[in-house]
Amino acid sequence: MSLTESSAVDIAKAASSASRHLATRSEAERNQALTALHDALLANKAAILEANARDLRTAEQSVAGGSLSHSVLKRLDLSRPGKYDDMLHGILSVRSLKDPIGNVTLKTLLDDGLTLEKVACPIGVLLIIFEARPEVIANIAALSIKSGNAAILKGGKESTESFIAIANVISEAIASTRVPQASVQLVKTRAAVSDLLAQDSYIDLVIPRGSNELVRFVKENTKIPVLGHADGLCSAYLHSDADPEIAVKVVVDSKTDYPAACNSLETLIVHQEVLESVLPPVAKALIAKGVSLRCDLSSKTALAEVLNASEAETLQDAHDSDFDTEFLDLTLAVKTTTDLEAAVAHVNAHSSKHTDVIITESAVVANFFMKGVDSAGVFWNASTRFADGMRYGFGTEVGISTNKIHSRGPVGLDGLTIYKYLIRGNGHQAGDYFDGEGGRKYKHENLQQTL
Amino acid sequence: MSLTESSAVDIAKAASSASRHLATRSEAERNQALTALHDALLANKAAILEANARDLRTAEQSVAGGSLSHSVLKRLDLSRPGKYDDMLHGILSVRSLKDPIGNVTLKTLLDDGLTLEKVACPIGVLLIIFEARPEVIANIAALSIKSGNAAILKGGKESTESFIAIANVISEAIASTRVPQASVQLVKTRAAVSDLLAQDSYIDLVIPRGSNELVRFVKENTKIPVLGHADGLCSAYLHSDADPEIAVKVVVDSKTDYPAACNSLETLIVHQEVLESVLPPVAKALIAKGVSLRCDLSSKTALAEVLNASEAETLQDAHDSDFDTEFLDLTLAVKTTTDLEAAVAHVNAHSSKHTDVIITESAVVANFFMKGVDSAGVFWNASTRFADGMRYGFGTEVGISTNKIHSRGPVGLDGLTIYKYLIRGNGHQAGDYFDGEGGRKYKHENLQQTL
Known part of the structure; x- marks a missing residue:
């Protein structure tokens, strides 16, 4: 591995070649490389934090000058309590995961x-x-090595110094193991992202980790499959038989637990029969948490009658665009619907296929919603915020995918694998198998119970 | 379903909407639609064959005029003995397959x-x-309905009359069932393929069924994932310990069983140590079957010494491009290699990631090859021709994929499915789970043995 100034095609070719060697390495060899990675990052903590401090100083100036947000500055900082140790610990947790390779x-x-x-x-x-x-x-270096994939890493310019320091350490660490050096290549900003995105004959999957804008840019500028999600527009539907207490708990948690997350709630769909029964306690609880409700006419009219003056004051009118907006903030669009089918249709037309929820007491209604809604996660009486690899018990998360093929929802190590078919014979010829006299017949006997 | 003149976007939107309803239909309802499809095609056999005869007459004129190949004409003909019955029987076999939907x-x-x-x-x-x-x-209509997917079918112009006749029958048949009509839409040639390929917000997967040129065109002209293979460049490697008898059987079957198939052999890689031992009987057997060998210098020199004059006469010189050519004919490129690693590297650089074979007596060598070669199928001492959904025991085959994600190799009904995550709760909030006092802990208890 090296921090390279090679052309995108050379980088991609080297990765492709390394990937074929890496695919022949045993689990022990891959795990040993993770140990080396961990130990080297531990041993070089001081130097890496020094480099990180240089990035932070540059970033602070950009923040002062108004060209960088404070949240980016915060994300850059490796010296925050526990952060470096979490990074080290993360490598060991990946190492301890079940080998995703070789499963028959x-x-x-x-x-x-x-x-x-x-x-x-x-x-x-x-x-x-x-x-x-x-x-x-x-x-990512740890996840790639564990799953036997070669990785090309392209970082943002704000973290250049940290990136170089970590890259050099990882590079040396891998050089001491049986994992090929080019299995992890770190590319400085000089090689353009668009050049890398054009290497579809060598690169098999792109994983953008960052803002929705980054993901959208990547999706629009490559023929390589992209794993991720550009948007997280999640919705909850209160059916006519929704339990008010469950509705309050699920909607409040979905909306307010972490409003900036991709799995937080953006749209509340309400059956018209519960506008005056279930919606009011839900609205009151949300308003108490500081949430602004953008209501369609029916829901606003209903709420205006039951809310107190200061609560009612916070109500806003919904515009059509609000039902296609990922607010990522304490704002929630409220939509009235006439029935279950219309609710499902609204979700399918407006949600980003991430995670959607129904609140109902009926298993039949819930099952219809869960089959009809075309999203990676469909939940019944539970918060959208559970849509997360750690919460699902996957141990780690590569990202959350809103794709329709390969991987959907929170993607664990398995999402970085595919399969191949192996046949072992003894000189077998396909021409020997045919209907009629003298032709052999396939046995097609299952030698392993599959699910 | 209707043979529609709507715009591509309307067709795609209708399919998307139908797909959501279809996803809620039970296995019995989907199977019932297959029964209706079968019965209607049986009842209307005469009318469909009449329409087909009109296509055939037009095609015969084109063949006579030199603008159409005889093989296309042959493929058009539904009246060939057994063909119509095979089509009907195919619908019933799809119906009898295990439901690919709902598996937990x-x-x-x-x-x-x-x-x-x-x-x-x-x-x-x-x-x-x-x-x-x-x-x-x-x-395809049967496979789509069985797997709960809506399908848009776009046929070639040669089969227009047959297409319209079959379309009308299928349309009426589906109208009598619980499967939404727009679940199968048949699009006449007027709506351009490129317009349909642009509907990536409604269409989830494209399956081209036809020539390599068609597949290549589709892959290059859409952002929608494509399931299929443009090329089938398969190779076999004779290792230094290859058994000559096994080598002859596997190579001859791979090359000559059906040379025009995507899973037939195009390149033979030979370890230099067996140029004079294993290669000669293989070459003799191939030449006896009418195969032209395009040999690199080492293999040609070795063969020239042991073949008889009439055999040696058939040898040709290989050019570099021969190792990237899918001959689809009785021609085979022969390449000499120095070792196993070089053989693996040659395969990865030149094969189309379809199916590759090693002939060796060593399990260790075979396993290295099987891990190192990046193809959908990697076989040991068995013919490339086994790469086929029916031979694998999948019951049906949607196509053979050389993709790196989602589905590889022969794709059965499972390749037309993905998964979603369902959570059932009782008002659960993610905010209740945290480290420290009062926080709940996840149990992550496996309720089902998975593989």
Whole structure:
């Protein structure tokens, strides 16, 4: 691994070649590289934090000059209490995860001496483009090595110094192991993102880690499959039989637990029959938490009658665009609907296929919603905020995907794998199998129970 | 379903909407639609064959005029013995396949009363673009309905009359069932392929069924994921310990069983140590079957010494481009290599990631090859021709994918599915879970053994 000034195509070719060697490395060899990575980052903590401090000083000037937000500055800072240790600990947790490679998910006896296996294997080459957080470098390097994929990492300019320091340490650490050096290549800003995004014959998957704008830019500028989500427009639907207490708990948590998150609530859909029963306590609880409600006419009229004056004052009129807006803030659009089917149709037309929730007491209604809504996560009487790899128990999360193929929702290590088919024979010829006299027949005997 | 003259965006929107309703239909309802499809095609056989005969007459004129190949004409013909019955039988076999929808592959107790499930579901909307074969319409309609996906079918101009006839029958048949009509839309040639390929916000997957040129055109002209393969450049490697008898059987079958197939052999890689031992019997057997060998210098020199004059006469010199050529004919490129690693590198650089084979007596060598070669299928001592959905025991085949994500190799019904995460709770809030006093902890208890 080196912090390289090579051309995008050279970088991509080297990654592709390294990926084929990395795919032959055992779990022990890959885990050993993670240990080396961890130890080297621990040993070089002081130097890396010094480099990070240089990034911070530059960033502080940009913040003072108004060209950088304070939140970016905060994300840059590796010296915040616990952050560096979390980064180190993250490498060890990835190391301790079950090997995602080599799992046999299908084993069939095709005929005597002829077996077919479907085996999990690495995808190949990942391109990871990220913004400020320098600890992502270590995290992604660890995930890539664990899953047997080569990675090309392209960082944001704010973290250049931290990036170089971490890159050099990782580079040396990997050089001492059985993992090929070019398995992790860190690319400085000089090589343009667009040049890398054009390497679709060598790069198999792009993972953008950063703002919605970054993800959208990447999706619009490459033929390589992109794993991630540009938007997180989640909605909750209060059905006509919604339990008011459950509605309050789920909606308040979904909206207010962390409003800037992609899995927080942006639209509340309310069945017209509960505008005056379930909606009011939900609205009161939200307003008490400082949430501004942007209501359609029916919901605003209903609420205006039951809220007190100071609460009612906070109500706003919803515009059509509010139902397509990811507020990422204490604002919630409220939409009235006539029935379940209309609610499902609204969600499918406006949500970003991330996570949507129904509040109902009926299993039949819930199942219809869960089948009909085309999103990665569909929840019944539970907060949208549970849509998260750690909460799902995946141990780590590569990102949350709103794609329709390969991986959806929170993506763990498995999302960085694919499979191949292996056949082992003894000189078997396909021409020997045919209907009629003298033709052999396939046995197609399942040698392993699959799900 | 109707043979529509609507715009591409209207067609795609209608498909998207239908797909959401179709996703809520039970297995029985989907199977019932397949029965209706089958019965209607059986009842209308005469009318459909009449329409097909009109296509054939037009095509015969084009063949006579030199603007159409005889093989296209042959593929058009639905009246060939057994063909129509095979089409009907195909619908019933799809109906009898295990439901690919609803399979739960993960079930986790997150906490008391809070469960997470990962459930197989339809992808959404498929766009299938095919060339001459009219029976593909019935096949694809059946596969789509079975897997709960809406399908937009776009046929080639040679089969227009057959297409219209089949479309009308399918349309009426579906109208009598619980499957939404717009679940299968058949688009006449007037709506341009490129307009449909631009509907990436409504169409989730494109499946081109036809020539390599068609697949290449589709891949280059859409942002929608494409399932298929543009090329099938398969190779076989004879290692230094290859058994000559196995080598002859595997290479001859791979090359000559059906040379025009995507899973037939195009390149033979030979370890230099067996140029004079294993290669000669293989070459003799191939030449006896009419195969022309395009040899690099080392292999030609070695063969020239052991072949008889008439055999040696057939040898040709290989050019670099021969190792990147899918001959689809009785021609085979022969390449000498110095070792296993170089063979793997050659395969990864030149094969189309479809299917590659090693002939060796060593399990260690075979495993290295099988891990190192980045192809959908990697076989040991078995013919490339086994790379096929029916031979794998999948019951049906949507196509063979050389993609690196989602589906690789022969794709069965499962390749038309993805999954969603369902959470069922009782008013659970994510904010209740945190480290420290009063915080709840996730249980992450596996409620189902997964592989």
